[in-house]
Amino acid sequence: MSDLPVDEMSFETAMAELEKVLAQLESGNVELDASISLYERGAALKARCEAKLKEAEEKVAAITLDGDGNPTGLKPVEGL
Incomplete structure (x- = not known):
């Protein structure tokens, strides 16, 4: 696992x-204490992925297209 903070x-x-964590948990070859730590790490990773997806969705939502399909109305998304 990475030493980089989530x-x-x-x-x-x-x-x-997150995929690695899930594979370890699904293998069933992890002791209980390690499973709990992995589960906590997985929950943090899941939350990070959800946050990054939300950021991307907000950026995409801020882009509108004109009649020719060209981006228009580009505006910064609040908080980014």
Whole structure:
């Protein structure tokens, strides 16, 4: 697993690590204490992925297209 704090991970990094965590938990070869730690890490990674997706959705929602399909009305999204 990465030593990078979850809140500094890109979506792709967090998703890749989340997949590894899930694979470990699903294997059933992890002791209870380690499973709890993995579950907590997985929950943090899931939250990070959701936050990054929300950011992307807000950016896309701020873009509108004109009749020719060209982007117009580009405006910064509040808080980004």
